[in-house]
Amino acid sequence: MNQTLNRTMVLPQLRHLFPVPRARSFATVVISTLALIVACLLFAPSSVTWGALSGSLPFAAIIAIVGLGQLLVVQQGGFDLSLAGGVSLAVVISTHYPQGDNALLLPAVLIAVACAIMAGLANGFLVSLCRLNPIVATIGVNALLYGAVFAVSGGVPKTTTTLLTAIAGGQTFRLPNTIYFALATLAVVSFVLKKSVAGRRFEAIGANPLATRAVGLHVELHQLLAYVYAQILYCMAGVLIAGITREPTAFQGDSLLLPSVAVVVLGGTSLLGGRGFPVATVIAAFFLNQLSQFALAVGVPYSAQTIIQALALGFGIGVYSVRWTGLAIKQTRPT
Amino acid sequence: MKHSVGLQTAFAAVAAIIAFGCSDLARAETPSWCGPKKATIALLDGYGGNSWRQVTTASGKQEALKCPSITKYEYADGQGDTQKSISDIKAMAAKGIDALVVFPDAGPAMLPAITSVYKSGKVIVPYRVEAGGKAGVNYTRFIGASFKNDGENWGKWIKSVLPQGGNLLFLSGPAGNSQGLDELAGLKSVLGPEYKFLNPEPFDVTNWDPALTQKVLTAEIAKNSKIDVIVSDFGPSLVGALPLFKNSGRSIPALATSDGNSLGCFWTDVQKDNPDFKLFTVATGNDNVRLAVQWAVASATGGKLPEEDVFKAPVFENSVSGKPHAVECRRDLSGAIYLSAELSPEDQEKAVNSK
Numbered sequence: 001m002n003q004t005l006n007r008t009m010v011l012p013q014l015r016h017l018f019p020v021p022r023a024r025s026f027a028t029v030v031i032s033t034l035a036l037i038v039a040c041l042l043f044a045p046s047s048v049t050w051g052a053l054s055g056s057l058p059f060a061a062i063i064a065i066v067g068l069g070q071l072l073v074v075q076q077g078g079f080d081l082s083l084a085g086g087v088s089l090a091v092v093i094s095t096h097y098p099q100g101d102n103a104l105l106l107p108a109v110l111i112a113v114a115c116a117i118m119a120g121l122a123n124g125f126l127v128s129l130c131r132l133n134p135i136v137a138t139i140g141v142n143a144l145l146y147g148a149v150f151a152v153s154g155g156v157p158k159t160t161t162t163l164l165t166a167i168a169g170g171q172t173f174r175l176p177n178t179i180y181f182a183l184a185t186l187a188v189v190s191f192v193l194k195k196s197v198a199g200r201r202f203e204a205i206g207a208n209p210l211a212t213r214a215v216g217l218h219v220e221l222h223q224l225l226a227y228v229y230a231q232i233l234y235c236m237a238g239v240l241i242a243g244i245t246r247e248p249t250a251f252q253g254d255s256l257l258l259p260s261v262a263v264v265v266l267g268g269t270s271l272l273g274g275r276g277f278p279v280a281t282v283i284a285a286f287f288l289n290q291l292s293q294f295a296l297a298v299g300v301p302y303s304a305q306t307i308i309q310a311l312a313l314g315f316g317i318g319v320y321s322v323r324w325t326g327l328a329i330k331q332t333r334p335t
Numbered sequence: 336m337k338h339s340v341g342l343q344t345a346f347a348a349v350a351a352i353i354a355f356g357c358s359d360l361a362r363a364e365t366p367s368w369c370g371p372k373k374a375t376i377a378l379l380d381g382y383g384g385n386s387w388r389q390v391t392t393a394s395g396k397q398e399a400l401k402c403p404s405i406t407k408y409e410y411a412d413g414q415g416d417t418q419k420s421i422s423d424i425k426a427m428a429a430k431g432i433d434a435l436v437v438f439p440d441a442g443p444a445m446l447p448a449i450t451s452v453y454k455s456g457k458v459i460v461p462y463r464v465e466a467g468g469k470a471g472v473n474y475t476r477f478i479g480a481s482f483k484n485d486g487e488n489w490g491k492w493i494k495s496v497l498p499q500g501g502n503l504l505f506l507s508g509p510a511g512n513s514q515g516l517d518e519l520a521g522l523k524s525v526l527g528p529e530y531k532f533l534n535p536e537p538f539d540v541t542n543w544d545p546a547l548t549q550k551v552l553t554a555e556i557a558k559n560s561k562i563d564v565i566v567s568d569f570g571p572s573l574v575g576a577l578p579l580f581k582n583s584g585r586s587i588p589a590l591a592t593s594d595g596n597s598l599g600c601f602w603t604d605v606q607k608d609n610p611d612f613k614l615f616t617v618a619t620g621n622d623n624v625r626l627a628v629q630w631a632v633a634s635a636t637g638g639k640l641p642e643e644d645v646f647k648a649p650v651f652e653n654s655v656s657g658k659p660h661a662v663e664c665r666r667d668l669s670g671a672i673y674l675s676a677e678l679s680p681e682d683q684e685k686a687v688n689s690k
Contacts, residue, residue: 044558046554046557046558047554047557047558049557051553051556051557051579051582051583052553052554052556052557054582055549055550055552055553055556055557055579055582056550056553056554059546059549059550099669154389154687154688155383155385156385156386156389156671156687157385157386157671158669158670158671159574159597159669159670159671169575169578171582241546244546244549244575245545245546245549245575246545246574246575247545247571247572247574247575247597247670247671248545248546248575249385249544249545250385252544252546255544255546255547292550293550293553293554296550296551296554296555297554297557297558299535299558300535301535301536302510302535302540303510
């Protein structure tokens with residue numbers, strides 16, 4: 001009896017002292033990532049060398065940033081398919097508008113952010129106010145965004161400015177700059193979501209819109225803003241990709257849609273909305289990226305590479321679909 | 336009076352000479368593949384959304400308009416959508432266009448549409464991507480590109496800069512694409528077993544996407560401590576990836592690839608710090624469309640059919656010998672143009688920047 005009392009009293013204190021995400025998702029993704037690193041060390045040591053990591057981490061950072069954007073929408077029970085268009089539009093604006101002139105980079109980025117806010121408002125308006133299905137609404141907005149991509153670029157890639165290459169493709173203290181961008185985004189998203197009043201309301205609305213409406217919270221406004229925040233993060237990812245790849249295609253966002261959803265799911269956030277796990281999402285982004293580097297480093301044929309990734313994803317999602325706690329209770333319950 | 340008659344005669348003679356001269360000149364400008372019969376022509380792209388395609392489209396138009404018998408030139412972009420590409424072909428034929436030049440990106444899926452247009456009595460010339468079928472049964476003529484020839488050219492150059500053999504890395508586009516397989520066959524026909532391919536068989540898959548190219552190259556650099564030559568069939572997509580060698584403290588190795596202004600400028604910028612970075616390029620092949628247009632126009636207007644039906648991309652740059660060209664960089668123009676193309680750089684710039 002005393003032991004139980006102690007545990008119930010001590011644990012919350014400990015949790016307060018160490019506010020790390022304690023969810024099953026966090027443990028799962030960390031254990032999976034550690035297992036992957038061990039597998040890399042055993043079977044493809046080259047994929048965890050410093051040279052390989054410094055080349056691949058920028059892409060993990062990009063997946064992390066778009067994953068955080070998708071996370072915010074998923075938390076509101078939504079789904080954002082306009083990610084591809086949003087990222088691609090930011091890419092073409094930040095490369096086509098400056099035309100190689102560093103002085104025009106800042107205005108270009110500001111234009112890209114303005115476009116992102118408009119796209120987010122359009123998504124949010126359609127989903128939260130007009131009550132359209134998020135998949136339908138965001139597919140429509142994605143088509144509009146791709147229209148804008150063609151209007152800006154004609155589908156043609158442009159070489160990026162030297163300043164953007166230095167910012168996004170450069171390194172500070174031997175770490176790729178994109179890592180800092182991803183970590184800063186993570187810090188802001190985590191802090192606002194978990195420690196601010198607005199963030200707590202945001203999560204509560206995602207978990208139960210009806211109850212929170214009854215309490216008097218602005219449910220529609222929070223749902224609408226989720227799409228705006230997401231688009232701003234996609235825009236940031238797009239600008240960074242433009243710097244990393246130097247001559248990005250006009251469709252650079254296409255390959256990010258699936259990973260963005262995958263990392264949200266691997267991070268343990270329910271697709272039905274509610275509580276979000278930003279730290280686990282970012283770790284999942286590293287996991288997913290490292291997995292593809294592992295497959296490349298092992299040197300298996302391309303078909304096998306895609307199978308390895310699909311299996312790992314299937315495993316990751318499978319872990320959450322099994323109700324471990326339910327099983328454990330069944331086993332321990334006295335009969 | 337006598338004087339004025341003489342003057343008039345002289346003027347008449349001069350006028351006659353000028354007139355004859357001009358008509359000769361006009362005849363000389365009309366190419367042999369341009370016949371006297373009036374015809375209309377259309378260029379149908381499976382996917383027109385990149386600079387290479389835009390330069391190619393402009394080249395095709397320029398070639399078609401060399402023939403005065405062509406009264407109308409039309410263009411349609413399938414936008415990567417097979418259904419749209421098929422309906423574009425049928426729509427052009429229904430509009431009464433006489434000759435169609437088709438880039439059948441979707442491959443054999445396009446063959447039924449091509450065949451139905453051919454059977455309705457139109458001239459139809461697919462080029463660069465094989466759609467299957469036979470000339471004279473499914474289409475007028477297929478104008479292929481000899482990618483094997485590119486592979487052979489790269490192989491010969493690699494032999495010249497690395498006579499003792501070495502480690503090669505071969506990057507191509509989507510998995511199993513026939514271009515990459517043909518190039519590999521060309522490479523292997525020239526290079527012996529002393530040249531070791533480091534990539535998984537048959538090539539490293541990059542989808543010609545700069546981001547994926549960067550990821551693939553990262554893994555390969557980490558895995559292989561010695562890469563002597565990189566072979567890639569799309570040079571400009573490597574520009575973002577090659578600086579990865581610097582991160583690992585290594586020189587960029589020799590590169591055998593296809594040309595692009597951005598690549599030429601990149602080489603010019605970094606070759607001092609990278610002593611092993613020798614560059615060899617073949618023409619990216621925008622002029623493949625010209626041969627296809629010549630076949631289509633000749634067949635539709637009754638002109639002389641060209642002798643060739645396979646486009647062989649010429650060697651363009653060689654940083655070692657400077658022949659046939661030293662590495663070229665035009666900083667005043669955008670990176671996404673191809674100095675190897677017949678279309679002038681200024682016209683390419685216009686084509687690329689027109690939306």
